[in-house]
Amino acid sequence: MNLEPTDEQRALRATVRQFLAEHAGVDAHVRQLIDDESGTTSQVWNGLADLGATGVLVPAEHGGAGMAMVDAAIVAEEMGAGLYPGPWLSSAVVAPRAIARFGAGSAAAELLSGIAAGDRVAAVGPLYSVPATLSGNGRVSGEFVVDDARAADVILTVTRHGEGLALYAVETALPEVTLGRLPGIDQTRRCFQVTLDRAPGRLLGTAGAQALSALVDDVLIVAAADALGAAQRLVDMTVDYAKTRTQFGQAIGSFQSVAHLCVDMFESVELARSGVIHAAWAVDEGDGDHRHLAALRLKAFSGQLAAVGDTAIQVFGGVGYTWEHDAHLYLKRLLSFSTQGGNADRYLELIGSEFAASVTAGQSQAT
Amino acid sequence: MDFTYSPEAEQFRTELRSWLAANLTEDIVAATRHPGADDQAFELLRAWNARLADDGWAAVAWPTAYGGRGASVLEQLVYAEETTRARVPNPLNIIGINNIAPAIMQYGSERQQLDLLPRMLRADDIWCQGMSEPESGSDLASLRTRAIQDGDEYVVNGQKIWTSLGHRADWCQLYVRTDPDVPKHQGISCFLVDMKSPGISVRPLVALNGDMDFAEVFFTDVRIPADAMLGPLNEGWKVATATLSYERAAAARLYAELQVDLEQLVGDLATARVGDRPALQDPITLHRIGELVTRIKFLEVLCLRSISAMLHGGDAFSTASLAKSVWAESGQKLAALAYDVLGPADNARWADYRLTARALTIAGGTTQINKNITAQRVLGLPRR
Numbered sequence: 001m002n003l004e005p006t007d008e009q010r011a012l013r014a015t016v017r018q019f020l021a022e023h024a025g026v027d028a029h030v031r032q033l034i035d036d037e038s039g040t041t042s043q044v045w046n047g048l049a050d051l052g053a054t055g056v057l058v059p060a061e062h063g064g065a066g067m068a069m070v071d072a073a074i075v076a077e078e079m080g081a082g083l084y085p086g087p088w089l090s091s092a093v094v095a096p097r098a099i100a101r102f103g104a105g106s107a108a109a110e111l112l113s114g115i116a117a118g119d120r121v122a123a124v125g126p127l128y129s130v131p132a133t134l135s136g137n138g139r140v141s142g143e144f145v146v147d148d149a150r151a152a153d154v155i156l157t158v159t160r161h162g163e164g165l166a167l168y169a170v171e172t173a174l175p176e177v178t179l180g181r182l183p184g185i186d187q188t189r190r191c192f193q194v195t196l197d198r199a200p201g202r203l204l205g206t207a208g209a210q211a212l213s214a215l216v217d218d219v220l221i222v223a224a225a226d227a228l229g230a231a232q233r234l235v236d237m238t239v240d241y242a243k244t245r246t247q248f249g250q251a252i253g254s255f256q257s258v259a260h261l262c263v264d265m266f267e268s269v270e271l272a273r274s275g276v277i278h279a280a281w282a283v284d285e286g287d288g289d290h291r292h293l294a295a296l297r298l299k300a301f302s303g304q305l306a307a308v309g310d311t312a313i314q315v316f317g318g319v320g321y322t323w324e325h326d327a328h329l330y331l332k333r334l335l336s337f338s339t340q341g342g343n344a345d346r347y348l349e350l351i352g353s354e355f356a357a358s359v360t361a362g363q364s365q366a367t
Numbered sequence: 368m369d370f371t372y373s374p375e376a377e378q379f380r381t382e383l384r385s386w387l388a389a390n391l392t393e394d395i396v397a398a399t400r401h402p403g404a405d406d407q408a409f410e411l412l413r414a415w416n417a418r419l420a421d422d423g424w425a426a427v428a429w430p431t432a433y434g435g436r437g438a439s440v441l442e443q444l445v446y447a448e449e450t451t452r453a454r455v456p457n458p459l460n461i462i463g464i465n466n467i468a469p470a471i472m473q474y475g476s477e478r479q480q481l482d483l484l485p486r487m488l489r490a491d492d493i494w495c496q497g498m499s500e501p502e503s504g505s506d507l508a509s510l511r512t513r514a515i516q517d518g519d520e521y522v523v524n525g526q527k528i529w530t531s532l533g534h535r536a537d538w539c540q541l542y543v544r545t546d547p548d549v550p551k552h553q554g555i556s557c558f559l560v561d562m563k564s565p566g567i568s569v570r571p572l573v574a575l576n577g578d579m580d581f582a583e584v585f586f587t588d589v590r591i592p593a594d595a596m597l598g599p600l601n602e603g604w605k606v607a608t609a610t611l612s613y614e615r616a617a618a619a620r621l622y623a624e625l626q627v628d629l630e631q632l633v634g635d636l637a638t639a640r641v642g643d644r645p646a647l648q649d650p651i652t653l654h655r656i657g658e659l660v661t662r663i664k665f666l667e668v669l670c671l672r673s674i675s676a677m678l679h680g681g682d683a684f685s686t687a688s689l690a691k692s693v694w695a696e697s698g699q700k701l702a703a704l705a706y707d708v709l710g711p712a713d714n715a716r717w718a719d720y721r722l723t724a725r726a727l728t729i730a731g732g733t734t735q736i737n738k739n740i741t742a743q744r745v746l747g748l749p750r751r
Contacts, residue, residue: 003369256742297660356633
């Protein structure tokens with residue numbers, strides 16, 4: 001039993017945090033890129049590659065850091081805390097996990113080393129909707145939503161394949177690929193409607209439906225870590241404000257009604273942190289129900305973290321309602337995650353149902 | 368990152384499980400409801416406590432010299448998990464074992480230790496703790512019960528309230544004001560008082576569900592020997608804070624108890640209906656179960672994080688400060704779900720729990736006071 005981060009993990013967190021603060025700050029970078037569909041600059045992306053952040057999950061044999069999901073979750077937290085708007089989650093997490101889940105490591109060797117080096121950016125889809133279809137000679141067709149598609153050189157496309165599924169690499173520069181940015185409320189994320197019209201693809205690997213389910217678990221866990229980081233940063237900002245903003249001659253944080261709102265936010269964040277470390281550990285430990293249930297619980301709980309954003313803005317008061325203040329960007333980041341893969345209510349009902357089934361079948365879910 | 372328990376802790380689990388399998392019977396588990404009001408249940412539990420003590424399972428965290436096992440933190444964690452999951456009743460002297468005994472071990476004379484601790488462990492003597500007063504609840508240090516020295520005795524006058532098992536107690540760890548002229552934390556002393564002393568009268572408090580687990584204790588010119596003082600004069604507050612030391616993994620009871628309750632509730636819901644469909648196919652009921660499953664699991668991880676921090680030198684306090692509130696509110700949600708679906712008639716246990724759960728956010732520090740502590744000591748927000 002040891003749930004403390006290792007020295008390496010502390011260093012990883014500090015390094016990413018410092019890099020984002022120095023080179024991709026909210027004012028200097030995130031806000032400047034609001035109208036930029038790629039969400040990144042080559043300078044920042046190459047910097048992240050130099051740190052090893054783009055290759056965090058790429059196996060060492062392909063030039064990556066070969067780290068675990070627990071480590072990726074730490075990087076994700078910092079990305080969320082810094083509202084990083086580029087394609088890190090897609091290219092550094094979803095793509096390598098997709099390649100691993102589809103057993104495509106050797107077929108995608110070149111792509112993996114490109115991802116680690118920062119030369120190639122990959123996005124993945126569809127994750128939550130009907131897979132794409134295949135026709136003749138590896139031609140892929142479908143309409144689905146993909147995060148970070150504009151920044152991507154290649155879309156790893158989940159397709160039907162006989163009774164199972166396959167993963168195809170489709171280059172985004174092809175004329176058969178069209179991208180349309182989807183309107184949304186979150187200026188720190190980029191989401192696209194992708195249309196593939198008989199686009200030539202390269203088969204990377206095949207797998208059963210459970211591979212996609214496991215991949216979705218992976219994505220939700222790391223995305224929840226991003227949400228955790230955003231919520232944690234909001235708590236820090238809000239508590240700082242409550243300590244320094246004075247009204248009626250005293251800091252507003254000395255009023256119990258305000259202090260208790262801060263504690264409520266802190267409690268949500270610490271519970272979410274518990275879910276993140278447990279789920280990321282469960283993935284690293286192996287597959288199966290244990291891991292899946294951990295992911296469901298995490299999504300169900302962290303999908304409600306937007307309440308932390310709402311509470312933060314309540315504590316900030318009028319200034320928190322302005323465009324100039326960063327609170328809304330954090331709220332929007334949390335709202336994005338709350339609907340990713342379906343809302344929390346759906347997951348809570350599912351968890352209740354799984355639990356009821358295990359109790360009536362006489363199995364304990366404890367431990 | 369490692370959530371697994373050490374082989375030693377797992378070995379400890381195996382030993383404890385087999386002892387419980389051989390010794391714990393249904394009548395003992397059943398006696399755990401209303402021991403304050405039911406003489407027969409009380410005596411059954413007293414005998415059970417003695418059996419635990421005689422086989423060394425009553426207070427595993429205590430040093431072996433006093434009848435414990437000197438268990439490691441992980442072993443304590445396993446003990447809390449296993450005894451909770453097996454529905455082992457809390458020791459009658461739970462406050463004595465966890466809170467009073469550590470102070471006696473640290474501040475008591477050798478004679479006090481040898482005379483009092485083994486009898487406490489076997490529940491031969493029942494212990495209560497005289498802390499809260501009618502005007503001193505959350506603000507404990509404002510207590511007003513006075514002790515005035517008279518030769519080699521002290522004379523005590525005042526009143527205590529919310530004294531758990533006060534009406535059954537043989538001994539009381541009593542906190543009194545010995546110096547009214549200094550700041551409130553500095554004028555308190557602690558005594559070990561024989562409850563048969565003349566001038567003590569006890570009135571059981573009847574709780575809203577009919578239970579009698581608490582009492583009011585009145586002190587009128589009660590004379591206690593000066594050598595019954597525990598710790599130095601006017602340093603009672605320090606004695607009170609020393610009581611936290613041994614039972615370091617007690618938080619495990621919080622999540623383990625909720626896990627057991629939830630499994631039993633869902634088992635009971637399997638035959639219930641909501642409207643025209645089975646309760647376990649009702650989306651709102653499933654949603655509420657899902658909420659509880661999730662919060663209880665995360666409470667478990669929160670408690671494990673605190674224990675892990677204790678073991679490996681991290682920050683154990685931040686997470687621990689949240690656990691009690693999360694536990695209490697989850698318990699109330701569980702009780703509400705049970706009552707809302709099962710109603711008052713069919714299942715007395717859950718209807719009763721709907722009422723007793725009301726105490727969860729009050730006893731041992733209200734949720735609001737907990738939030739003040741977290742706000743000030745963890746988040747660093749200013750006091751008014």
